[in-house]
Amino acid sequence: MTSQKVREQFLNFFKSKEHKIVQSAPMVMKNDPTLMFTNAGMNQFKEFFLGNSVVRSKRVTDTQKCLRVSGKHNDLEEVGKDTYHHTMFEMLGNWSFGDYFKKEAIQWAWELLTEVYGIDKDSLYVSVFEGSDDADNLKMDQEAYDLWKAIVPEDRIIMGNKKDNFWEMGDQGPCGPCSEIHVDIRSKEEKSKVSGASLVNQDHPLVVEIWNLVFMQYNRKANGQLEDLPNKHIDTGMGFERLCMVLQDVQSNYDTDVFTPLIREIETITNAKYGKEEDVDIAIRVIADHVRAVAFSIADGQLPSNTGAGYVIRRILRRAIRYGFTFLNINKPFIYRLVKVLGESMGKAFPELKQQYQLIENVIKEEENSFLSTLEQGLILLDSVIKTSKDKTIDGSKAFELYDTFGFPIDLTALILEEKGYELDVDGFEKALKAQKDRSRAASETSKEDWTILSEDAEQEFIGYDSLEANVKLVKYRKVTSKKDGDQYQLVFNLTPFYAEGGGQVGDKGYLEATNGDVTYITDTKKENNEIVHFSENLPKDVSGTFKASVDKKQRWRTASNHTATHLLHQALREVLGNHVEQKGSAVHSKYLRFDFSHFSKLTVEELRAVENFVNARIEGQLPLEENRNIAIKDAMAEGAMALFGEKYGDTVRTVRFGQSIELCGGTHVKNTGDIWHFKITSEGAVAAGIRRIEAITSDAVKDFYFKNNRALFEIRDLLNNTKEPVKAVVALQDENIQLKKQVESLLKDKAKGLKTDLLNELTTVNGVKFLAKKVDIDAGGIKDLSFEIGSNKQDLFLLLASEKDGKAILSCYISKELAFERNLNAGTIVRELGKYIQGGGGGQPFFATAGGKNPAGIPEALEAVKAYLK
Ligand code: ATP
Ligand code: MG
Numbered sequence: 001m002t003s004q005k006v007r008e009q010f011l012n013f014f015k016s017k018e019h020k021i022v023q024s025a026p027m028v029m030k031n032d033p034t035l036m037f038t039n040a041g042m043n044q045f046k047e048f049f050l051g052n053s054v055v056r057s058k059r060v061t062d063t064q065k066c067l068r069v070s071g072k073h074n075d076l077e078e079v080g081k082d083t084y085h086h087t088m089f090e091m092l093g094n095w096s097f098g099d100y101f102k103k104e105a106i107q108w109a110w111e112l113l114t115e116v117y118g119i120d121k122d123s124l125y126v127s128v129f130e131g132s133d134d135a136d137n138l139k140m141d142q143e144a145y146d147l148w149k150a151i152v153p154e155d156r157i158i159m160g161n162k163k164d165n166f167w168e169m170g171d172q173g174p175c176g177p178c179s180e181i182h183v184d185i186r187s188k189e190e191k192s193k194v195s196g197a198s199l200v201n202q203d204h205p206l207v208v209e210i211w212n213l214v215f216m217q218y219n220r221k222a223n224g225q226l227e228d229l230p231n232k233h234i235d236t237g238m239g240f241e242r243l244c245m246v247l248q249d250v251q252s253n254y255d256t257d258v259f260t261p262l263i264r265e266i267e268t269i270t271n272a273k274y275g276k277e278e279d280v281d282i283a284i285r286v287i288a289d290h291v292r293a294v295a296f297s298i299a300d301g302q303l304p305s306n307t308g309a310g311y312v313i314r315r316i317l318r319r320a321i322r323y324g325f326t327f328l329n330i331n332k333p334f335i336y337r338l339v340k341v342l343g344e345s346m347g348k349a350f351p352e353l354k355q356q357y358q359l360i361e362n363v364i365k366e367e368e369n370s371f372l373s374t375l376e377q378g379l380i381l382l383d384s385v386i387k388t389s390k391d392k393t394i395d396g397s398k399a400f401e402l403y404d405t406f407g408f409p410i411d412l413t414a415l416i417l418e419e420k421g422y423e424l425d426v427d428g429f430e431k432a433l434k435a436q437k438d439r440s441r442a443a444s445e446t447s448k449e450d451w452t453i454l455s456e457d458a459e460q461e462f463i464g465y466d467s468l469e470a471n472v473k474l475v476k477y478r479k480v481t482s483k484k485d486g487d488q489y490q491l492v493f494n495l496t497p498f499y500a501e502g503g504g505q506v507g508d509k510g511y512l513e514a515t516n517g518d519v520t521y522i523t524d525t526k527k528e529n530n531e532i533v534h535f536s537e538n539l540p541k542d543v544s545g546t547f548k549a550s551v552d553k554k555q556r557w558r559t560a561s562n563h564t565a566t567h568l569l570h571q572a573l574r575e576v577l578g579n580h581v582e583q584k585g586s587a588v589h590s591k592y593l594r595f596d597f598s599h600f601s602k603l604t605v606e607e608l609r610a611v612e613n614f615v616n617a618r619i620e621g622q623l624p625l626e627e628n629r630n631i632a633i634k635d636a637m638a639e640g641a642m643a644l645f646g647e648k649y650g651d652t653v654r655t656v657r658f659g660q661s662i663e664l665c666g667g668t669h670v671k672n673t674g675d676i677w678h679f680k681i682t683s684e685g686a687v688a689a690g691i692r693r694i695e696a697i698t699s700d701a702v703k704d705f706y707f708k709n710n711r712a713l714f715e716i717r718d719l720l721n722n723t724k725e726p727v728k729a730v731v732a733l734q735d736e737n738i739q740l741k742k743q744v745e746s747l748l749k750d751k752a753k754g755l756k757t758d759l760l761n762e763l764t765t766v767n768g769v770k771f772l773a774k775k776v777d778i779d780a781g782g783i784k785d786l787s788f789e790i791g792s793n794k795q796d797l798f799l800l801l802a803s804e805k806d807g808k809a810i811l812s813c814y815i816s817k818e819l820a821f822e823r824n825l826n827a828g829t830i831v832r833e834l835g836k837y838i839q840g841g842g843g844g845q846p847f848f849a850t851a852g853g854k855n856p857a858g859i860p861e862a863l864e865a866v867k868a869y870l871k
Contacts, residue, residue, distance in 0.1 A: 359584075454473075588667065603692065676698045769870055775863065820847045
């Protein structure tokens, strides 16, 4: 059965059980402070489990793109080494939000596996939570046990501990006991030797977990305690690639049609053969796996970068490059060439990949190029570390420096050292690494208290599209403490005019006014689990009172102006540059806006002007805002609304239209484009291969901009004797400057020539050496040139030339190479020692060195003292 078919059958099976098929959420999380990447199918439904949002469909099924490379679920180091863990994988799931529970979940899972997919019942094992006698003091899951007992023989039911059979998303949040289904795909002969039951959960590559049925019934609080969720839910996750392995009757995920096309392509490009040598096999698996993770992240809008999620992606890609470099001997970019193959097999289920081929290839290729050159530089640096090492052990802190500053991987360092017969001080490296981690952890650590709940009224309303003020009541609050921001309070209200950060737009600021006039400032607004959370530095005195909540109007107007201008800019870029332009990120602040988009070359001055003019024409056209807050997504798309890759949209969406610009957007906008006043681009540049960035300003920021520019122009004119034509005057000045420079250069040359003749005449012979120590009136560069010129055909020259500039003294010592060698003289040592006279120091090579100091008065003494070296 092809993987395509496996996926379809899963979704259709649950459709037949009245589940609604939904899209995978993006793999890269946006606006979730607790998670960087989707690591399980349930992430996108968290708010339903917590009871924060109204459930529209109680039964849902999907295949979810997951990435397990950070945080609680991190499989990165296993990937490639084993045959059944991936960084990115698909998780097939069926969901019940307060609808069916254990009985149906168990029965349907069994029906699907054994009847629809036809998996041999005798190869399946199931597990049940055995309970825990720790602080949680949980009972054994008898209900699940009894349900399974009705289906499978008791010797196939395995009792599991908390680690395997109690599923938690993170340190806090929804959780519950689970039942896993494991499959034994060993040969008949192996099965007869060792029982499958004894291999369950023992990391055996052929006895693996394929499906986890989680019975969500608790919420883990910040203080570690469990509380019952308002409703009980079902959350299941089946590893798609593992299921394909079972159904395609192979013994490795990499032997399924999900991976074989990629592996064949890697073999073709690199000439390596899969299945012959363990090291090579691991490298091939790593590359086949990682290209998926990286390509899908880029498709979801997350580019490799130096921080956060982007850095994780960069590290995954670098891991693949490094395996290719070390085990397949590839030192040219090649991973980008796999993107097409990937698109052919997965593009149907995930169109975002196919639609962005060129971008994904370009980004990967550029990363490969730059990391390969890093590797080369690292090799050179490592070589010099080896050469200067006193013994056969290389200092761990040196290896850390290579790793930290140059991105040179530590395992590669170890490998190279081993090949050259050196050893790495691993402890030293680990220590340096830990110190760095501790530093960054300490900086980002936050602790959250549990919510203090004042009212159970869970419905919250955002009224900020229409009003900037409202009378509100606190529903709940908590204290959050972090190194970075200190103590802060998070407040949730029954309704709010404050816009929470999202869709690239910053959160609103403003204040609360109590009835007695006390004011509490709101410093930021963010969303968490679909709740609007307001931040303040202190808690209002009377938390049970009513407050007048007011959004900072000026900030909101500026932000709204920038957001509307962002839409117009998007439209302008597609109009001026073409329809290949896709939004790749945006940041809408009150002071400026930033817009990243796919395009392959720098914008010309004409293009920039055309874009600006296009936007300004729409501002002058005074187009009114036409919004539709509740339109079916397919109707919105039919109207021509632009959706973004990597965004999660519900069934109904909000559309924002200004003239011909129509986008799916939840942000705040001006009521009329005329409110924006004016639009001005302030910069254009590259962010990555094929991605450009424009920064621009609107509204009163433009006024400031022109005001400042105008003032600068007035000052310039003033300096140029109030000329009417400042540009002409500056050009004339520049020309004059060039002429003067030429004159100065030629005068200096003449002077040096004269000086050279003088110095040659002044050379004396001391102890068989041509010697001169003298203060001269040229700069350090000039002294160096002059010394080398005089020394060019002399084998017995010793010069010490001193000069003085801006209150600083310089000593330069030149010794002919032959002389330095013969008499064991070292210019570097000499200037270092003479440095004490001018209160400074320096160094250099044995035949030429320079010292600088802050005491020019010591020059005569130095010139005298140098004679001692000739004795
Ligand atoms: P394992 O113990 O094998 O790592 P898990 O307990 O971490 O699995 P769950 O968190 O329960 O797995 O995820 C549900 C299902 O997703 C698993 O049954 C498995 O089929 C699949 N799965 C989990 N992690 C991976 C991974 N890294 N790569 C591929 N599939 C995975
Ligand atoms: Mg795991």
